[in-house]
Amino acid sequence: MKDSLCEEHVFHKEYISHELKVRNFLFYKLGDLEKARDFTQEAFIRLWNNCAKVALNKAKGFLFTTANRLFLDHYDHKKVVLKFEHRSNRSENQMEQNPEFLYEEEEFKQRLETAVSDLPEKQRVVFLMSRIDKYKNREIAEIMDISIKTVEKHISSAVKTLKDNLDEIDNLKI
Amino acid sequence: MDENLSKWLKGEISNEELKERIGSEEALKYIQIVGEVDNWVPDHTEHLFDPKEITSKPKAKVTTMRPWLSYAAAAVILIAVVSYLWLIMGDSTVSYSTVAGEVQEVELPDGSKATLAPNSEISWDKNTWKEVLAEKASLKSKKSAKRQIKLKGKVLLAVKKGSPFSVESVNGVVEVLGTVFEVDDFESGFNVRCFEGKVRATAVDQSSVIVAGGEGYLFFEGKWEDKIELDETSPDWLQNQTKFGNAPLTQVIKTLEKLYGITVEKGSVNTSRRFTGRIPNDKLDVALRTVFSPFKINYAQEGKKVILSEGN
Structure with missing residues (x-):
């Protein structure tokens, strides 16, 4: 294995490419941005702790699986209420x-x-x-x-x- | 219509084609909905946290974590450290030991868990376990490879399903037929308590008993004694106290020595008498009084040594 997740720069790169997507995935499930962020952080902590056992091309799978497990373990049956913001680069006349x-x-x-x-x-x-x-x-x-x-x-x-x-x-x- | 919608969503047909195929009014509704959602984001955060928080100090608790998250992280770190230790040990024998007052959880190569009581040691042969894992991976049902660990002292085991699992000690062997059990090996015998599932315990003289969940058996001075019904569901030493039911004084003394890191000089005291009761794991004076005063045994403490003598 050339690029190991245990190398900091490799881990940081994985972090940058997946952080928001994992957080968003949890947000869509939970409807709670703060919880989604906490679970995402926990998923990355677990990835780091298991860096020697997870191949680089399996990192994404590991993150989403862990995120889903965290969601299932702490699911509290609340009704989901999602709120969004508009992307900043959105063109003005789109709606019209x-x-x-x-x-x-x-x-x-x-x-x-x-x-x-x-x-x-x-x-x-x-x-x-x-x-x-x-x-x-x-x-x-x-x-x-x-x-x-x-x-x-x-x-x-x-x-x-x-x-x-x-x-x-x-x-x-x- | 489903087909068209699906194709349009995948970008295989254009907005114009969708209008032609399903009608302009319907198509415009879909275009408006999807166009709106395409422009959404949950928020404008660029980074959630600094990954250096994780990589620079892997064992530190991150401040924003909820309490249960830190427990989970601690458990994961413990397992990671243990597996790492296992990997770097060059010798084919792996061993873990605890000192007085220390309880340690160890993950075995197959994921089974061993919890070591104070002053105890377990070891196993890495190569044998490798065969076990290889056999498991190849799904062969030969079960020729056995999971074996060696024990000095006391250990609680939660064993994963798989090939035969056994604990060897000086006084005998305990084989697992089920799940959670404890072996306490001392000078003149050993005690097996099974909390879940079933185990078979075979003494040095090849006599054996099957211990089911909620049962305990004591092998003492060459023979198996009557079954003991357990009223606890996990070992007392995990709850900071140790409980004995009709236990020989030798076993109790051995436990005291391990818990407190002391040596006990028995002198002429008759140690085959039996003790029933609980002792604390962190108050030596209380423990000594609890054990010895009912027998009218005098005890004198000199630093790490306790000297016993028969009272009147």
């Missing part, structure tokens, strides 16, 4: 091109946040990993240990549920 749901921009965001929070856990996590973290379906399949077909199914079901949910609110409004 797609005025299909006729809400004020902020209202649309809030309704969509609620609808996303209400998605079944697997659909929610897979959908957000795909759209926010820009993971490829193949990568998500590996991380979640499910087939690529299932990943695709989760994503399109999520999008359909979101649309139906917003349609319903739209109809009630009229």
Whole structure:
């Protein structure tokens, strides 16, 4: 093994490339940024403590598996409420091109946040990993240990549920 | 329609194509939803913490950790240190020992756990265990390789499923047929207490007993005594006290010596009498009084030495 995780610079590089994605994964599951951060830190501590036993190309898998284990061990059945911020490099006219749901921009965001929070856990996590973290379906399949077909199914079901949910609110409004 | 949505989500067809295939109104809704989510982030943090906090001092507790997290980290570090020690030992015999008053948890190569009582020692042969692990990996059911450890003193074991597991001591061998058990080996015999599962204990004279969960057996001066029903679910020495039920004084004295790092001169005192009771693991004067006054045995303490004599 040439590049060992026990070497600090290698570990730091792994940290930089995965920290936010592991944190986000936990956030989608928990709906709690602070807890997600704590669990992420713990996952990296465990990776460091096991650096001699984990091959470099298995580090990502180890981190997500550990994160998931921490989540399962401390799952408290609370309803997830997700809030997001807009990326800073977002183009201004994006919303105006797609005025299909006729809400004020902020209202649309809030309704969509609620609808996303209400998605079944697997659909929610897979959908957000795909759209926010820009993971490829193949990568998500590996991380979640499910087939690529299932990943695709989760994503399109999520999008359909979101649309139906917003349609319903739209109809009630009229 | 599912097909089209799926293709569009994968980027295989464009927004325009989606509109053509499922209708402009529906397509625009999907485009608006996904376009919005694509622009979300949980927050604008760039780094969660400094990884140097972890790499520069691996054993330190990180300040933001919740208490249970630090326990988990401590456990992981302990295991890591133990495995590391195991790796760097050149000799094929691996051994761990504890001093007076110390309790140590040791992970065996197969993941089984041994908890050493004060002043005890376990050892095993690395090469034999390698065969065990190799056999396990190849899924052969021959079970020719045996997991063996040698014991001086007292140990609690939580054994993982697998090939035969045995503990050898001067007075006999205890083989595991189940899970959590304790072996206490002393001069004139040994005591086996099984907390979970089943073990078979074979004395030097080849006589054996099967000890089931919640049972204890004492082999003393050449013979097995009647079964003892345990009312505890884990060893008392893990709770900072030691309990004896009809135990020979030799066993109790040996335990005192190990717990407190003392030597006891027995003189002409009859040590085959039996003691029942609990002694603290951290108060020598209380322990000595508890054990010896009921027998009217006088004891004098001189530094690390305790001298016994028959009272009147």
